[in-house]
Amino acid sequence: MSEVTAIDPADWVCPLPLRETKRIVMGHGGGGILSEELIENLFLPAFGAGGPSRDSAVLTVPAGRIAVSTDSYVVQPLFFPGGNIGDLAVNGTINDLAMSGAQPLGLTAGFILEEGLELELLGRIAQSMGKAADHAGVGIVTGDTKVVGRGSADQLFVNTAGVGVIPDGVDIGPERVRPGDDVIVSGNVGEHGVAIMSVRTGIDFGTVVTTDSAPLHGLVAAMLAADEGGHHIHALRDPTRGGLVASVVEIARAAGVGISLQESVIPVPDAVASACSFLGLDPLQVANEGKLVAFVDPAATEAVLAAMHAHPEGARAVVIGRVVPEHPGMAVGRTPFGTTRVIERELGEQLPRIC
Amino acid sequence: MSEVTAIDPADWVCPLPLRETKRIVMGHGGGGILSEELIENLFLPAFGAGGPSRDSAVLTVPAGRIAVSTDSYVVQPLFFPGGNIGDLAVNGTINDLAMSGAQPLGLTAGFILEEGLELELLGRIAQSMGKAADHAGVGIVTGDTKVVGRGSADQLFVNTAGVGVIPDGVDIGPERVRPGDDVIVSGNVGEHGVAIMSVRTGIDFGTVVTTDSAPLHGLVAAMLAADEGGHHIHALRDPTRGGLVASVVEIARAAGVGISLQESVIPVPDAVASACSFLGLDPLQVANEGKLVAFVDPAATEAVLAAMHAHPEGARAVVIGRVVPEHPGMAVGRTPFGTTRVIERELGEQLPRIC
Numbered sequence: 001m002s003e004v005t006a007i008d009p010a011d012w013v014c015p016l017p018l019r020e021t022k023r024i025v026m027g028h029g030g031g032g033i034l035s036e037e038l039i040e041n042l043f044l045p046a047f048g049a050g051g052p053s054r055d056s057a058v059l060t061v062p063a064g065r066i067a068v069s070t071d072s073y074v075v076q077p078l079f080f081p082g083g084n085i086g087d088l089a090v091n092g093t094i095n096d097l098a099m100s101g102a103q104p105l106g107l108t109a110g111f112i113l114e115e116g117l118e119l120e121l122l123g124r125i126a127q128s129m130g131k132a133a134d135h136a137g138v139g140i141v142t143g144d145t146k147v148v149g150r151g152s153a154d155q156l157f158v159n160t161a162g163v164g165v166i167p168d169g170v171d172i173g174p175e176r177v178r179p180g181d182d183v184i185v186s187g188n189v190g191e192h193g194v195a196i197m198s199v200r201t202g203i204d205f206g207t208v209v210t211t212d213s214a215p216l217h218g219l220v221a222a223m224l225a226a227d228e229g230g231h232h233i234h235a236l237r238d239p240t241r242g243g244l245v246a247s248v249v250e251i252a253r254a255a256g257v258g259i260s261l262q263e264s265v266i267p268v269p270d271a272v273a274s275a276c277s278f279l280g281l282d283p284l285q286v287a288n289e290g291k292l293v294a295f296v297d298p299a300a301t302e303a304v305l306a307a308m309h310a311h312p313e314g315a316r317a318v319v320i321g322r323v324v325p326e327h328p329g330m331a332v333g334r335t336p337f338g339t340t341r342v343i344e345r346e347l348g349e350q351l352p353r354i355c
Numbered sequence: 356m357s358e359v360t361a362i363d364p365a366d367w368v369c370p371l372p373l374r375e376t377k378r379i380v381m382g383h384g385g386g387g388i389l390s391e392e393l394i395e396n397l398f399l400p401a402f403g404a405g406g407p408s409r410d411s412a413v414l415t416v417p418a419g420r421i422a423v424s425t426d427s428y429v430v431q432p433l434f435f436p437g438g439n440i441g442d443l444a445v446n447g448t449i450n451d452l453a454m455s456g457a458q459p460l461g462l463t464a465g466f467i468l469e470e471g472l473e474l475e476l477l478g479r480i481a482q483s484m485g486k487a488a489d490h491a492g493v494g495i496v497t498g499d500t501k502v503v504g505r506g507s508a509d510q511l512f513v514n515t516a517g518v519g520v521i522p523d524g525v526d527i528g529p530e531r532v533r534p535g536d537d538v539i540v541s542g543n544v545g546e547h548g549v550a551i552m553s554v555r556t557g558i559d560f561g562t563v564v565t566t567d568s569a570p571l572h573g574l575v576a577a578m579l580a581a582d583e584g585g586h587h588i589h590a591l592r593d594p595t596r597g598g599l600v601a602s603v604v605e606i607a608r609a610a611g612v613g614i615s616l617q618e619s620v621i622p623v624p625d626a627v628a629s630a631c632s633f634l635g636l637d638p639l640q641v642a643n644e645g646k647l648v649a650f651v652d653p654a655a656t657e658a659v660l661a662a663m664h665a666h667p668e669g670a671r672a673v674v675i676g677r678v679v680p681e682h683p684g685m686a687v688g689r690t691p692f693g694t695t696r697v698i699e700r701e702l703g704e705q706l707p708r709i710c
Contacts, residue, residue, distance in 0.1 A: 027703015
C-alpha cells in the first residue's frame, strides 16, 4: 500500500510507521489523525494564513447579490507549460464568478486523491493554489479531502467552488445582449488547449505554447469602471471547454440573436495555429483559461476597449464581430477567404480532460 | 465505448448516433452539444424549477455573515439502505453549514463521471439530489460536469458546496466551549456507517440498518430559537467520518478542554451494536449523516433538549457527557463497567469511502 522509504532526519515527524510515507494512504481521507496532519502540515501552510477552516468558513458580505460557482478539474497531465491543475482550478472558478461581474470573496477546495499519490506532488499543487489565490487577492477558506483506492481515480481531482460579491448596479447576463452589440475578445485564443496537447502528444511544435490561465476579475472590474455604470456591458463569457465557438453560440441561443464574426481579426498566435493545423483542431474551439468574450453596446466599445488595453489581461483585446438580427441562435463567420460559414459547436469535445 | 441499444420510441431524442446511448460518453463532459443535452434533459428536470444556471448563480443575501462549505462524496456502493450518494451529498453539505448555525441558501453540484456510467443511474441520483434539496427548502443553483475515461474514476463522484446565512446574533464555534458545558447528541449513532458496511460486506445482520442521512438545519434553528439568543449553544458538530469520537476529540483539542462521556447513555441501536461487534468496529467511531453533537451551557440544556425532542431529527436527543477542566485536549469515557478509558481517534479510518 504505502511506500515506506528511508527517513531523512529532516523529514522526521513521528515514530508511527504510516507517517513515514511519502504517499497518500487511505487513512489520509478518514477524518482521523492522518487527515488532520495532512490539513495542518500540507494544506494550511500552502494556502497561507487565511487558510481553510474545518467544516465551513464564515465570510462577511454586504446586503445585495452574491455569485456562486463550482468547477471540478480533471486535467491530465497535472502539470503543463505555464501551470498545473491547482492554479487552473483557482483561476477557473474566479473567472466563472467574474463573468457575472462579481469580485471573488472566497474559494473552497475539495480534493479527491488516489491512494499512492506522492505527497510532494500534492504539496506543489496546493502551493500553486495558495499562490494563485494570493495573487488574485482571494482566500481558500475551507476544504475537504477524500481518498479512493488505487485505480479508482486518476491521481488527483480537485473541485473549487467560489462566492463573489456583485457590485450594486452591475447587470450582466445573456438576456441583455441585443443586435448591434460589439463582440470583443480579450486576447489570443487557443493557448490553454494547445499547451495541454503539446505535453500529452509529446509533439514539439517548435515554440512552447504555455497556458493562458489567469484570473480575470481585475480586468472585469476595469471594464465596468470604464463603462461608468452605463450598463453597456451586456454579457461576459470565459471561453473554456469548447473555446470561443461554444461561448458565442451559447450567447446566440440564450439571447435569440445572430452573431457574425470576422474570423481574420480573431487573434490566434502562429504557434497555436500551426499546432492546431497539425492536430486537425479548430483553434476557435480550443479551450482558453484566461480570456473573456464581452458583448458591449457600441456606445461604450471605445471606452471599454481602452480600459482593456490598459490591463495586462486585456492588452490584445479586439472587436471580432457583431450581434445581428439575422439567423437568431446561430453564429456565422466570415472566413479569411471572404466566404461565410456557420460556426457550430462540437457534439462532444475535441480534447478530453483539458481542464 | 458507448453501448448502443435498440431505441424505444419513447426514448427517441435525435437521429445522431451518440444520442442513442444509454451511457455517459466522453463528450458529455466536453462543453458542447452533448453537455448541453445532459444539463437540459437530465440535470435541470431532476433539480427542479430552481435548477442550476450555466457558469454561476446569483443569490441575494442580507448584510452580515455567510457560511461557505464544500464536501466531495466518493461513497461505495452508490446506493445503500435508506439513500444514495446524491441525497447524502445534499444533506451533508447542508449539515456542514448548519453546524455554524447557518440556514442554507444554495448548493452547487460538481460531478465527475466515469465513461460508461448508465444515464439511468445518474438520473436517479440527480433526482434524489433534487428531492433532498427540495425537502430541505434549498436550491441546487449551479453545477459542473466532467467525464473521465473508463478506469479513471469509480462510477461517479460528486462535490457539493454550499452557502448559508448565519442569523444575526448567532455565535457558534469551538472556542466558546467551556468546562461545565453539557454534551448532547441528537440521536442514535453509527447507523450510516453500518448501513454502508452491510451492503458492502453482504452480511445479513438480521435487521436492515438504514442510513440516518437527513438535513439538520431545521433542528439547529429550533435549538437556537429555544435558546432565545442566550448564546448558550457554544458549538455544534456533525459526527460524520470518524464518528462521535472524532467530533468530541476535535472539540476538546480546539477548545483546550477535557470531555467526559458516559458511554452507557450514548444511544447505539441494537442492530448497530451487533453489526459493529461482528465487524470489530467501535460504534462511537462509525460515521453518522443525520446527527449532531451540541456543547451547551447547562443553564439552557433543558430548553434546548425540549426543543430537540419536539423535532423529528432530535426526538432521541440525550445528554451524554460534560466538558471538564481536567485532561485538556482529551476525551475520556466511563464504560458501562464503571471503568474509564481514554477515547482516541483512529489514525486513519475504520471504514473507507463511507461518504
